[in-house]
Amino acid sequence: MPAKILVCLDTDPQPSVFDGVVAVDAGVDHLFRHGGVTPADVQNLVYGAIFTRAPDELNNTAIFVGGSDVSAGEKVLAAVKETCFGPMRVSVMLDSNGSNTTAAAAVIAAGRHTDLSQSTVTVLAGTGSVGKRILLMLADDGARMRLGSRSLEHAQQVAEEVRHKAPNAVIECMVTTDEAGLRKSLDGANVVISSGPPGVELFPQRVRDDYPNLDVAIDLNAVPPLGIEGIEVVDKRVEQGSTICYGAIGVGGTKMKIHHAAIAKLFTANDLVFDATEIYELGKELEA
Template identity: 50%
Template sequence: MKKILIQFDTDSLPSSFDRVVAIDSGVDELFSYGGVTPENIEPLIHGAIFTRSAEELSNTAIFISGSNVEAGERLLSKIQDTFFGPMRVSVMIDSNGSNTTAAAAVRCASKHLDFNTTEALILGGTGPVGHRCGQILAAQGATVRIASRSEERAQVTCAEIRHVVPEAKVVPCEFSDEGVAAAVDGINLIIAAGAAGVQFLTGEEVEGIETLKVAIDVNAVPPVGLEGISPTDDAAEVNGATSYGAFGVGGLKMKTHRAAIEKLFTTNDQILNAAEIYNIAGSV
């Protein structure tokens, strides 16, 4: 029986990136739908679960994509509400590539740090990738500072992380020109996950953080978020810290993305979100 992956994209045009990765992951058929909302998805879900027997449904899976993470999460909730009994298929959500990128970035950091004793700073921490980096790190025992130009937005993100990880040690942090010294004081890990072309710290500022052990920048568009880190850095020594650039993280991200799609077809009852995808990243 053929493996069918059904792509539900919240954008009007389904992501070509995600379609290519799906094909490279070995699916036999790929159905892609754009402009999918909680209001129009139900008949598409019924089409996925009523066309094969319960024993055969592991050969069908759903992938949620699109640039809007909140819209993707709403789709996931609607999908789960529509399933019943054995009539369900496995689902992976990776809106904006946030889960696979965050999982790969944190896995890179885990090679060099004990998260139970790690003080981490997430620059751009209220964005989709930064949010999930913070969530994964908190679940692994790290103390995490969620940095944003707006402390109110950082507070909202911290509350959202605590909703998923009740024991999370997360602290909102206003990141401004005047507050850089306080934000970086005592940290061991920086992950820059802000918008493309936004530089957070100069190389001199990074080098001045005496406690810093690992610096990760997931942005490949110049200028990068942490000056001195090249997109191709992969455990390179830069400004006194072990550093990873966007492509250094990206290799693991792509392996994780493909492995997660392959895992969807092992059973029909999986939900692959940030925590599950992080676990997969540790096995590729």
């Protein structure tokens, strides 16, 4: 049987060591790692992947798009899909900055403790790369969403992007830079997910004290100060009153499980495309 080859197209100058290690642990035989990849580079790289093996062997070659810039990764993914044709294609996965696998792990964690189709979920800093994907996944499950952001205009733009992919998405956009806006976003919510940048506190304890009936609180920031005060980075299913809490490392085990499974599944066919929705569906299958 031909060796399993994963071609890593990383938009950063140095390809991610993290993504390389995960790929090896997922059973990949060989890694071909390319850094500083732009859409203009993609065609020749993909041609090298699809024209070196017979069509019935192309399931043994796959492409992983990574890097710290999710927008750049999305453009590279689009170029990969555009370059493949007919039977001459390989499966491809996008997980720039861990955005898809992290978002899937967070939403799956919330869904363990509440029916998301009957939930109102506040997503703080929801306009970032992980936040956007959380919104899309929540929309797939029929949740009502509150999108918190520093900019109402930016929030509305992101909401439209989500609705373009999920027309039935119910999203209310709110500015949460001050306490009044934060409280408004939390009124009536039973789940809060903080997906903000490292070292930025978004949900202080003095406000949390007034919302003791949250079902779930998830903080995806691992750098102090954390996004939700009072949640520890290693928290996993920790009960604080009636609220189940998760920190970034607390959801990390699920994220890694999804990441490994997605890499392995790339080699089951030559026409798979794993972006947010597909990775979330895979995560739910693993959780079942």
